[in-house]
Structures are given as C-alpha cells and as structure tokens.
Amino acid sequence: MIVMTDLLSHLNPSQRQAVQHFCGPLLVVAGAGSGKTRALTYRIFHLINEYKINPEQILAVTFTNKAAREMKERIERLFAEKRALQQYNKPLDALPPEEQTDLRSQIYRKITKPLWIGTFHSLFARILRYDVNKYQDEKGRTWERNFTIFDESDAQSVVKNIVTKQFDLDDKKFNPRRVRYAISNAKNLGLTPNDYLQENPNYKGRVIAEVYDAYQNQLAANNALDFDDLILVPVRLFQQREDILDYWHRQFYHILVDEYQDTNRIQYDLIRLLTTNGEPDKKAWSWDNRSVFVVGDADQSIYSFRMADFRILLGFQEDFGDGLPDEDTRTMVKLEENYRSRKNILQAANFIIENNTQRIDKILRPTREEGEDIYIHKADSDQAEAKFVVDRIEYLMEENPELDAGQFAILYRTNAQSRVFEDVLRQRNLLYLIVGGLKFYDRKEIKDALAYLRVLVNPADTVSLLRIINTPRRGIGATTVDNLINAAQELGVPLWEILSDETSVTTLAGRSAKAVNRFAGMIQEYQEKVQEIDGAAILRDIMEDSGYLPDLKEKGTEEADNRIENIFELYNAVVEYQEDNEDVRLQAFLENASLASDMDNLQEDQGAISLMTLHSAKGLEFPVVFMVGMEQGLFPNSRSLNDPASLEEERRLCYVGITRAQEQLFLTHARERYFWGSRETCIPSQFLQELPEELIARNVKQMRVRKSRPQSKVVEGDIDWQVGDRVFHNTFGEGEVTHIFGKGKKVSVAVKFAELGQKILDPKVAPMEKVG
Numbered sequence: 001m002i003v004m005t006d007l008l009s010h011l012n013p014s015q016r017q018a019v020q021h022f023c024g025p026l027l028v029v030a031g032a033g034s035g036k037t038r039a040l041t042y043r044i045f046h047l048i049n050e051y052k053i054n055p056e057q058i059l060a061v062t063f064t065n066k067a068a069r070e071m072k073e074r075i076e077r078l079f080a081e082k083r084a085l086q087q088y089n090k091p092l093d094a095l096p097p098e099e100q101t102d103l104r105s106q107i108y109r110k111i112t113k114p115l116w117i118g119t120f121h122s123l124f125a126r127i128l129r130y131d132v133n134k135y136q137d138e139k140g141r142t143w144e145r146n147f148t149i150f151d152e153s154d155a156q157s158v159v160k161n162i163v164t165k166q167f168d169l170d171d172k173k174f175n176p177r178r179v180r181y182a183i184s185n186a187k188n189l190g191l192t193p194n195d196y197l198q199e200n201p202n203y204k205g206r207v208i209a210e211v212y213d214a215y216q217n218q219l220a221a222n223n224a225l226d227f228d229d230l231i232l233v234p235v236r237l238f239q240q241r242e243d244i245l246d247y248w249h250r251q252f253y254h255i256l257v258d259e260y261q262d263t264n265r266i267q268y269d270l271i272r273l274l275t276t277n278g279e280p281d282k283k284a285w286s287w288d289n290r291s292v293f294v295v296g297d298a299d300q301s302i303y304s305f306r307m308a309d310f311r312i313l314l315g316f317q318e319d320f321g322d323g324l325p326d327e328d329t330r331t332m333v334k335l336e337e338n339y340r341s342r343k344n345i346l347q348a349a350n351f352i353i354e355n356n357t358q359r360i361d362k363i364l365r366p367t368r369e370e371g372e373d374i375y376i377h378k379a380d381s382d383q384a385e386a387k388f389v390v391d392r393i394e395y396l397m398e399e400n401p402e403l404d405a406g407q408f409a410i411l412y413r414t415n416a417q418s419r420v421f422e423d424v425l426r427q428r429n430l431l432y433l434i435v436g437g438l439k440f441y442d443r444k445e446i447k448d449a450l451a452y453l454r455v456l457v458n459p460a461d462t463v464s465l466l467r468i469i470n471t472p473r474r475g476i477g478a479t480t481v482d483n484l485i486n487a488a489q490e491l492g493v494p495l496w497e498i499l500s501d502e503t504s505v506t507t508l509a510g511r512s513a514k515a516v517n518r519f520a521g522m523i524q525e526y527q528e529k530v531q532e533i534d535g536a537a538i539l540r541d542i543m544e545d546s547g548y549l550p551d552l553k554e555k556g557t558e559e560a561d562n563r564i565e566n567i568f569e570l571y572n573a574v575v576e577y578q579e580d581n582e583d584v585r586l587q588a589f590l591e592n593a594s595l596a597s598d599m600d601n602l603q604e605d606q607g608a609i610s611l612m613t614l615h616s617a618k619g620l621e622f623p624v625v626f627m628v629g630m631e632q633g634l635f636p637n638s639r640s641l642n643d644p645a646s647l648e649e650e651r652r653l654c655y656v657g658i659t660r661a662q663e664q665l666f667l668t669h670a671r672e673r674y675f676w677g678s679r680e681t682c683i684p685s686q687f688l689q690e691l692p693e694e695l696i697a698r699n700v701k702q703m704r705v706r707k708s709r710p711q712s713k714v715v716e717g718d719i720d721w722q723v724g725d726r727v728f729h730n731t732f733g734e735g736e737v738t739h740i741f742g743k744g745k746k747v748s749v750a751v752k753f754a755e756l757g758q759k760i761l762d763p764k765v766a767p768m769e770k771v772g
C-alpha cells in the first residue's frame, strides 16, 4: 500500500482524479505538457494494480507505434519498481542486474505483452487477423485471415490499372490519382460504391463508383486490404455481426485513447461501437465494470489533412458524458499545470496560440521558473542556418557536461529540410537519428536517383541498373530482366553490355524489346552528356526524361509530393557541392554521397541528436529544441497563406513545436535558401512576429564554438591511431579504438566505451587521450 501512495504521489490532484476514476466515461482536456499521457499511462497501471483488471481487457490507442512502445515500457517499469519493493524491499535500481532483468521479463509476460496498446491501424489489423473471414461486403466479397496489407503505392497502381487498362478511360478526364483519392475519402466516410453513386448521381459519380467496385474486386482477388480498410472493415463487420461486436465488446472493458483531438469519424465510430456494443440509446448503456477514457488538446490537432476532426473531442461530453456545465460535470477533468517547459517557453506558446480564432480558451500555468531567453537567429543561408544549429549544439554540450546529444532536437516543417543538417552533422562526426522517417540518403527516391547517376558514370554497376530498369514502370517485366541477366552471366559480361546492344535485346526481350531499347538509348544519350554538362543539370534532366518525376507528379499523394521535394533537395545538394568544390564532375559528387550513406549504417541509437518533422514531434519532449526554417511559405507553408483555416492548423503545429522544449528554445530562419536549386530570398515567418519582444533575444551572445583544452593538445598532431588503442575520454571514460576512418589530419576514430557503446570521434577535438 505504501508503494501505491508513492506512485500516485507522482501526480497532481486532477491527474489522480483521472487515474482513480474507475467506470464510466472520462474526458481529460488540457494543454501541452500538462501530464495527459502520464495520467493515461498511470491509469493503465492503476486499473491492473488496484482494480485487478486483466491486462487483456485493456485497449489503449496511441498515435504512433513508438509512443505505444514507450507506454508499455513505462508501465513495465512502474510494476518493476513496485515488485522490487515488495519482494526485495529495495528500490529497483538497487537490485543486481540479473534480478532486474528477471523481474522485468516476468512482468512482460504477465502484464505488458497481453495489453492491447498500439495505433488504430495496428490494433484493428490484429482484430481482423482473428475475424476478417467472417466478414462479407455488400457484394459478397470475402477475405482470409492471412490477408496482405496494400500500402498507398500498391493501391495507386491497382486503381491506375483499372482506369487505364480495364476500363480504358481517358486518364485526363479520370485522373487515376484523383479517382484513388475519391475512393479513399469514400471509405473514410464509410461509403460503399453504391452509397457513393447515391451521393453523386451523375456520369462522373457513376464511373468512380464503378472503378471503386472494380478496385474492391481486385483487393478481394488478392486477399488484400488497404489502410482505410483496416478501420472501415472492422466497423462494417461489427455492424453486420452482432455476435462479433459483442465478443470484442466483452473483450475490452477499458478503452483509452491518447491524442484524441486527431481521431477521424470512422475511428470514432469504432470506439463508440466497442464501448456501447452498438446500443444507440444512451440511457441503456451499462457502465458497470467498463470505461472509456480519452485525453487530448484541441490546440494540438494537426492532422486534418488525414480527415482528423477535433470537433470529435469537443463532442465527447455530449456523446458519452453527463453534459453538465464544467463546474458540475463528473465526466471531464481539466489539467492546468504544465510540468514540461520553462515559464518563458510556455508563455511564448500561449501567446502564439491565442492568435487562433477557432479554439476554446483554457488555462495552462507554468510550474517551472523562467529559463534562458528564447533565441531567434537569422542566418545568411540554409547552410549557415545548419552550421549555426550544430555549432550551438556543440557549444552547449561543452558548457554543460550533463547534456548529451540525445537531449537535442531539430524540428522542421518538411522532410527534405533534414538534408542540410545531416550534411553538417556528418562533417562533425555527430551521431543523429531521424525520428519517424529515414535518413536522407536512405530514402527510396534518393537511392533511385543516385542509381540513375551511378549508371551514367559506371554502366557496369548492375545493381544500380537493376534498381532503375523498370523504375518508374516502363513495361520491362521480370522475365525479360531474367533473360537479359542470364545471357550476361553466360557470356561473363556486365548486364549493360547486353542491354546496350540493340540486336541482343531484340533477340532476348521479346515484346519488351522496344521498351528496353528505349531505356538503353536514353542512358547512352546521357552518358555522353555527362562529359559536357554539370552534374546538377544531368540529375534534373534525367529525372524528368526517365519519367521518374512525371510519375510522382501524377500520383499527387502526400507521399509522392514528399519524394519530389527530396529529389529537388538532392539537386540542391549537387549544386552546393559544385559550388564548394569547384569540381562539377558527377563522379565526385557520387563519391561523396556514397560516403554519406555509408556513415549512416553506423550505430546510432545512443546519445544521438534527434531530427524530425514537427508532425512527428507530437507528444515528445526534449531539453533543447531548435525549430528551423521559420519562413513564410515554408512554415507556415505556402498553401496556408491564403487559407485562414490551414493557417490556424499551421499555428497549432507551431504551438506543438514550441511546447516540445523543456529548457531552451531556438527559432531560426535563413535570409535565403535554395528552392529547386536556385537561391531565393526568404521572409521571416509571421509566427516570429507573433511572439512578444520581451520573451526573445535576437543576438546570440558571441559564442565560442570550441574551447581550447589542454587535453586536445595532447592528441593533436599526427598521432598514429591503431585499432586496439586504449583511450581515456573526459566524459565517456575508458574505451578501445575499433575503427579508423580517413588519414592524417582528417582521421576520425570509432571508440567502444564500456557503458555507452560505440562512438565516432574526431581525435583533434575530442577531450580524449591515448592511454597505456
């Protein structure tokens, strides 16, 4: 019992009320960093620990898979702490490591594994693995339990095929991506093809309904579901089969949803069905032994482009709750204290969000004192911005030994912005991590684009050749490719030799011969150009002529737009490289790029700087946050400049960004940056102007980037580093050199430290010396 009181003492009275609330509906509304997620996590612990709820009967929805893992981890730790005290009368950390591990694995088996914690998509995919075979759609189509999940590009190509091949429609009139979008929206509104036709009773509506129907045939024929189906099919199944809904209703007695402001209608339907067993009459609901518990903040709703609707959160009291005024309600709790951020950071966030008209005022009081000023930094260019940020990180780490790289986050509006930062971080040998995404040079479109360039420079590179031969699709099938490869192997020549010979191709490639010859011709043409034109222009032109960019443009999805931006960013990288190196040969750039992706393979999980989009930062927190690219047209993005509702969403995103910072916040913008390869002048973001002057400092005190240290003198000069050398590092302690990169002045070394694992260091600046 002592333990219990201890753990609940980590909560304030309102949080405790939310955690101890047992049955019935409860809404927790509160601003950022007020401990909503903490309350939800402790509630799960409390349900099991105090009310003896079977973990299998708890369903908790998080916004990302990462958040789900962290929540499980946290619950596991709470139980481990409790058991350590009960069984050994010691705090968990005081137990020997084996006993800690033992304890944790017991808890994992009995508690965290059986819990249903995950995203909507992962949880309901799991439910469909049990029951999808009992579902029949309106046309009697069925699916088996081992169904495949089609991703967006699979779905796109199915639709395209139906539109252009099966129905032979004019793809100008019926643009496949628009049709696909219409189908997806229909699914998100819960409409069947027939429903869609009823709502759009015209020629176009009829055609789209028919394509939708044919698309469903294809899915069923492939035993496949798309992402929308993972939510829609359970809703339909539950509506269709009372017995199955009843089963899952009895399975989940306690339902919890984090980030409830970003749920959409269909997701809401699922929560409602499971909670009420499909009973429409509110008075007939029985809350005996069951609860629905949701937490959210309407000011942090940032996914309207995926149909999220924060009015669902605002409607909770009406839909489930007692609907009483705030003073009297028993179904809503407000949290009004922020535990995360320094007072001045919180004030800045509150100031910004007050510019929105669509919101409900709420209180969010700081619990922490003021910290360092918020800095706004104007850099000369995007590269200078990245250098500023990285300099600052290095400086802060030196000044504050308690800060390691894991405590810094760089947040940007679009994925492509990561590239410039990644380049600078790599030059400085700093470890970084891209949260919720891939590193720039690991992204598919970047690998594809580089493969095109490699083939131009080195036609014998068969791996690259195979990567692009039918990317984008140009009608060269797998069998043809196999025939060509076999022939090359027989003759012992590179594939390119066969490919570039028209006669051989005509002999081997059958019906695809034309397509292969066209492809080979294009490559040959560009191979000649490589000698004459600079690398950036080559990249730009070949991505157009090969059909790669046009293909993405036609897709027009969020994902495709992202890929286009990344390719343009690669183009910027080539331009920059050429400016810096006076070497316009493509070859030189490619060498540099290969090294970049090579470095990426090094271990990265400990003490790495986090880079991510603002969207991916939701729910997270970091001691030091850099929000970069604060410019009109970038953040807020260009689409929102003429659309007040989107601008408010961008502002909510800004609020999310600012409230990630615990100790210190930097906002940076560039005077000019590369857009599509040319320098453009940038206007500072209007969000910067919305901040009160007294909260910000514009002149970062002249900073010393690196302090000179006696230790660094010791290792300066040309120490001959060898694998196996023992070193002593001021912060990381003793370690052993495992790899040497580069030579002479450019040498860097990988050192394995007993506790921290491997780190790559520049011996010229790292506070480290050779010992023994």
Ligand code: ATP
Pocket: 010, 011, 012, 015, 030, 031, 032, 033, 034, 035, 036, 037, 038, 039, 297, 300, 339, 340, 618, 619, 620, 621, 659
């Ligand atoms: P967001 O809106 O960003 O999702 P949130 O409301 O979910 O934020 P949490 O992430 O749960 O907030 O908590 C923010 C920080 O405050 C965390 O570091 C958490 O550990 C801490 N915290 C929460 N409640 C308390 C409390 N009662 N006392 C001390 N610290 C707390």
Ligand code: MG
Pocket: 036, 037, 038, 619
């Ligand atoms: Mg949270």
